[in-house]
Amino acid sequence: MNNTAKIIIVLTLLTVISGAVLAVLDSYTKPRIEAYQNQLKNAAVAEVLPQNVKVESTEKEDFTYYTATKAGEVVAYAFQVSGGGYQSELVVMVCVTPDFSEIIATKVISQVETPGLGTKIENDPTNKEHPTWFMDQFKGLKINPTITYVKNAKPSKDTEIQAITGATISSAAIVDILNKQIKTAKAIIGE
Amino acid sequence: MKEKTAIQELVKGIWDENPVLVQLLGLCPTLAVTSSAENGLAMGLAATFVLLCSSFLVSMFRKMIPGQVRIAAYIVIIATFVTIADRFLAAFVPDISKSLGPFIPLIIVNCMILGRQEAFASKNGIGRSLLDAMGMGLGFTFTLLVLSSIREILGAGTWFGMRIMWESFAEWGVMSQAPGAFITLGCLIAGANWINARRKA
Numbered sequence A: 001m002n003n004t005a006k007i008i009i010v011l012t013l014l015t016v017i018s019g020a021v022l023a024v025l026d027s028y029t030k031p032r033i034e035a036y037q038n039q040l041k042n043a044a045v046a047e048v049l050p051q052n053v054k055v056e057s058t059e060k061e062d063f064t065y066y067t068a069t070k071a072g073e074v075v076a077y078a079f080q081v082s083g084g085g086y087q088s089e090l091v092v093m094v095c096v097t098p099d100f101s102e103i104i105a106t107k108v109i110s111q112v113e114t115p116g117l118g119t120k121i122e123n124d125p126t127n128k129e130h131p132t133w134f135m136d137q138f139k140g141l142k143i144n145p146t147i148t149y150v151k152n153a154k155p156s157k158d159t160e161i162q163a164i165t166g167a168t169i170s171s172a173a174i175v176d177i178l179n180k181q182i183k184t185a186k187a188i189i190g191e
Numbered sequence B: 001m002k003e004k005t006a007i008q009e010l011v012k013g014i015w016d017e018n019p020v021l022v023q024l025l026g027l028c029p030t031l032a033v034t035s036s037a038e039n040g041l042a043m044g045l046a047a048t049f050v051l052l053c054s055s056f057l058v059s060m061f062r063k064m065i066p067g068q069v070r071i072a073a074y075i076v077i078i079a080t081f082v083t084i085a086d087r088f089l090a091a092f093v094p095d096i097s098k099s100l101g102p103f104i105p106l107i108i109v110n111c112m113i114l115g116r117q118e119a120f121a122s123k124n125g126i127g128r129s130l131l132d133a134m135g136m137g138l139g140f141t142f143t144l145l146v147l148s149s150i151r152e153i154l155g156a157g158t159w160f161g162m163r164i165m166w167e168s169f170a171e172w173g174v175m176s177q178a179p180g181a182f183i184t185l186g187c188l189i190a191g192a193n194w195i196n197a198r199r200k201a
Helices: A003-048 A168-190 B006-011 B027-032 B037-060 B067-092 B094-103 B105-109 B111-121 B126-156 B178-200
Strands: A054-060 A063-070 A073-084 A089-096 A103-110 A148-150 A160-162
Touching: A003 A073, A003 A089, A003 A103, A003 B067, A063 A168, A073 A168, A089 A168, A103 A168, A148 A168, B006 B126, B027 B094, B027 B105, B027 B126, B027 B178, B037 B067, B037 B094, B037 B105, B037 B111, B037 B126, B067 B094, B067 B105, B067 B111, B094 B105, B105 B111, B111 B126, B126 B178
Parallel strands: A148 A160
Antiparallel strands: A054 A063, A063 A073, A073 A089, A089 A103
């Protein structure tokens, strides 16, 4: 057998076996990983919505949103928004008032930003008293006309938040995702 | 060179040829994930798993893999085991998987693992390769555990999440950041060299 044929056979066999092993493994781990993601998502929905409400999920145009009602009246909508951060996809659960004018709460579902910098959007270990200060700034934040951010200063307007020092791009990405996708959600839910 | 005994083959990775402190290999995960002892240990064990499995296969097929494509073949083997480790962690210990983030998939480019295939497993029998991989893996895990323990204790006042420093201890924030990793690693390497120099003298 000449050498070229040997190279082709060995590499082909290796990659085929590798692919097969991974495919089998994936069929075992995928349901578990998905179950965990769902669990995170449900926990996030429960966390962002107000207490003691009836939650109903609706699917419309491939978009799932959760309606919270209290005594027959809609008190909040919750839905998932996502987009590119600094180096990973940011997935955030957001809850807004029924007229889409104010954010009630937010929660980061998944992010793989730079450890120690971008990850502060979810948990800032350098702020001992309030590690979730960044996302908590969105509580009660007005959405219109647009949400903006400031650097190294306290927010002065009711549509403004403070960006994380060293993670401006991750901070700006969250603001941008919220600005764009809350409007999209409003259009879909409002129909 | 004198043939090493089986025990020497295993023990050399822990100190004399320690992958991090002596060979300075695999420094990217060493510096990046060692902000907490839990992460350091998980990274060490994941890398050890990949190293053991890859060394086993590379050594077993060392006579069948043509020389020109050996690196490509090693990478496929290593990548397969890294993916197995990554999916496994994501499915069974999602919290650790989350905090290690992209560094588990990045084990693929860990020079320690590729280095052992090229320098050892491709030239030695299965038994010796497994001993070598075990020793290197233990050395890597041990170093990461020491490094991450120092950083977590000084940087956060905790060890494996438990508070162990006294109440009024002011955490050295820098230790849980990137500079803390470089400073601690530098001190460890200096310490290892100092001890080795004294042993030789």
